[in-house]
Amino acid sequence: xxxxxxxxxxxxxxxxxxxxxxxxxxxxxxxxxxxxxxxxxxxxxxxxxxxxxxxxxxxxxxxxxxxxxxxxxxxxxxxxxxxxxxxxxxxxxxxxxxxxxxxxxxxxxxxxxxxxxxxxxxxxxxxxxxxxxxxxxxxxxxxxxxxxxxxxxxxxxxxxxxxxxxxxxxxxxxxxxxxxx
Amino acid sequence: xxxxxxxxxxxxxxxxxxxxxxxxxxxxxxxxxxxxxxxxxxxxxxxxxxxxxxxxxxxxxxxxxxxxxxxxxxxxxxxxxxxxxxxxxxxxxxxxxxxxxxxxxxxxxxxxxxxxxxxxxxxxxxxxxxxxxxxxxxxxxxxxxxxxxxxxxxxxxxxxxxxxxxxxxxxxxxxxxxxxx
DNA sequence: GTCTATACACCGATAGAC
DNA sequence: GTCTATCGGTGTATAGAC
Numbered sequence: 001x002x003x004x005x006x007x008x009x010x011x012x013x014x015x016x017x018x019x020x021x022x023x024x025x026x027x028x029x030x031x032x033x034x035x036x037x038x039x040x041x042x043x044x045x046x047x048x049x050x051x052x053x054x055x056x057x058x059x060x061x062x063x064x065x066x067x068x069x070x071x072x073x074x075x076x077x078x079x080x081x082x083x084x085x086x087x088x089x090x091x092x093x094x095x096x097x098x099x100x101x102x103x104x105x106x107x108x109x110x111x112x113x114x115x116x117x118x119x120x121x122x123x124x125x126x127x128x129x130x131x132x133x134x135x136x137x138x139x140x141x142x143x144x145x146x147x148x149x150x151x152x153x154x155x156x157x158x159x160x161x162x163x164x165x166x167x168x169x170x171x172x173x174x175x176x177x178x179x180x181x
Numbered sequence: 182x183x184x185x186x187x188x189x190x191x192x193x194x195x196x197x198x199x200x201x202x203x204x205x206x207x208x209x210x211x212x213x214x215x216x217x218x219x220x221x222x223x224x225x226x227x228x229x230x231x232x233x234x235x236x237x238x239x240x241x242x243x244x245x246x247x248x249x250x251x252x253x254x255x256x257x258x259x260x261x262x263x264x265x266x267x268x269x270x271x272x273x274x275x276x277x278x279x280x281x282x283x284x285x286x287x288x289x290x291x292x293x294x295x296x297x298x299x300x301x302x303x304x305x306x307x308x309x310x311x312x313x314x315x316x317x318x319x320x321x322x323x324x325x326x327x328x329x330x331x332x333x334x335x336x337x338x339x340x341x342x343x344x345x346x347x348x349x350x351x352x353x354x355x356x357x358x359x360x361x362x
Numbered sequence: 363g364t365c366t367a368t369a370c371a372c373c374g375a376t377a378g379a380c
Numbered sequence: 381g382t383c384t385a386t387c388g389g390t391g392t393a394t395a396g397a398c
Contacts (some may be wrong), residue, residue, distance in 0.1 A: 002327060014289040016289035017201075017286075018199060018201060018202075018285065018286040018287075018288065019202075020198070020201035020202035020286070021199075021200075021201035021286060021288050022288075023390080023391065023392085024391070024392065024393085025390090025391085033364075034365055034366085035275070035393085036364075036365065036366080036367095036393090036394080036395090037363065037364050037365070039392095039393070039394075040364075041363090045392065045393065046391095046392070060245060066189060071348050080394090082364060096285060099341065100285055100341075101285045101286065102278060103337065103340050103341040104199065104281055104282045104285050104286065104337065104340060105198075105199040105201070105282065105285065105286040106197065106199075106202065107197040107198035107202050107203075115338065115341050116341060116342055116343070117354070119338070119341055119342060120342070122368060140349075142350065143371095145338065145347045146331075146347070146351075148334070148338065149331060149334035149335050149337070149338050149347055149351070150327075150330060150331060150334055151334070152333070152334040152337045152338065153329070153330035153331055153332070153333040153334025153335070153337070154330050154334070156281050156284065156285065156330070156333045156334070157300070157326065157329065157330050157333065159284050159285060160280065160281075160284040160296050160297060160299070160300055161297055162297070166323075166326045166330055167329070169323065169386090170327075170330070177338065204372080204373065204374085205373070205374060205375085206372090206373085214381095214382075215382060215383055215384085216374085216375085217375090217376080217377090217382070217383065217384080217385095218382050218383075219381065220374095220375070220376080221381060222383075226374065226375065227373095227374065227375090311395090363398105364397105364398085365396100365397080365398075366393080366395105366396090366397080366398100367391100367394100367395085367396090367397100368394080368395080368396105369392105369393085369394075369395095370392090370393085370394100371390105371391085371392085371393100371397100372389105372390085372391075372392095373388105373389085373390075373391085374387105374389085374390095374391100375386105375387085375388090375389100375398095376385100376386085376387075376388105377384105377385085377386080377387095378384090378385090378386105379382105379384080379385100380381100380382085380383075380384105
């Protein structure tokens with residue numbers, strides 16, 4: 001089992017139980033590794049495991065989202081590619097966003113800086129795409145924020161209502177919505 | 182100090198640290214009451230305290246939101262009243278939604294049923310208002326879901342980016358946006 | 363690398379004085 | 381009603397065998 005696979009298991013647990021709610025026992029069960037074995041891979045313990053999880057999400061953002069937004073394509077097509085990728089990543093809405101779970105669950109702002117950074121990268125990349133379709137910088141930025149905010153809200157609704165329809169609806173209409181002026 | 186005031190202190194802590202992240206020590210400090218004293222007011226312990234917190238939010242929903250949506254007023258005016266009330270309740274976006282914090286943080290779905298119920302009440306009341314402006318039942322329901330989803334997403338963004346502008350923008354435009362066809 | 367065994371702190375909860 | 385004192389359980393983390 002590769003380290004990447006281990007981290008994927010960790011992510012699953014963190015997403016479901018939040019940072020405070022995930023215990024080493026749960027991480028043990030999810031990975032199939034003993035508690036002490038987890039410390040071999042992550043000597044600094046639970047916090048390092050969460051950091052590794054966030055690292056992997058950062059890589060996802062870069063390789064599965066930001067690259068798409070830089071493609072030599074029309075703005076509309078790039079946004080459609082992004083929607084599809086987001087939908088896949090969140091399993092059509094059946095899974096939660098680690099950023100949201102950590103941001104809302106961690107009162108000590110342990111991971112605030114990096115979550116802030118990741119969200120900002122995404123918003124700025126989106127704003128650039130929207131700008132390139134001829135929309136002004138300020139409304140483009142606002143539309144980019146709207147996109148992220150709708151995705152996050154839809155995921156919250158999906159989890160609270162056990163209904164993924166709003167999430168899929170949001171992702172479907174997003175590309176056109178972000179470009180209309 | 183009244184029980185209502187005590188519960189308000191509990192809510193503050195739960196909102197900041199999530200269910201798993203709030204400890205009795207923190208609740209003690211926030212209320213000024215000793216741990217054992219808290220058990221006098223809430224014999225079943227932490228879970229009962231969280232239930233009491235959710236009870237108070239339920240009362241807020243009824244008395245500060247749902248009543249407004251039932252006023253003998255135009256749809257637009259009712260939605261504007263709601264926006265204003267929501268903005269006040271969440272301190273212009275500086276505070277989090279207990280439903281979101283509990284829904285995302287609690288992996289065991291301890292409070293899922295009641296959060297689901299509260300959100301559904303809100304969505305249905307909104308859909309009714311939108312319907313009464315002449316919009317069909319299905320799009321009205323979707324618009325109502327959009328409203329909640331945008332509010333929730335905006336609160337997540339506010340907490341992650343420490344920026345309440347998107348939240349205030351969402352609430353400002355929501356009344357008109359929900360009624361255009 | 364993975365395990366068993368264990369240390370130690372903190373958490374939720376209770377007993378009982380006042 | 382509020383307090384001090386304390387219990388049992390669980391959580392994170394570590395030592396050391398294999």
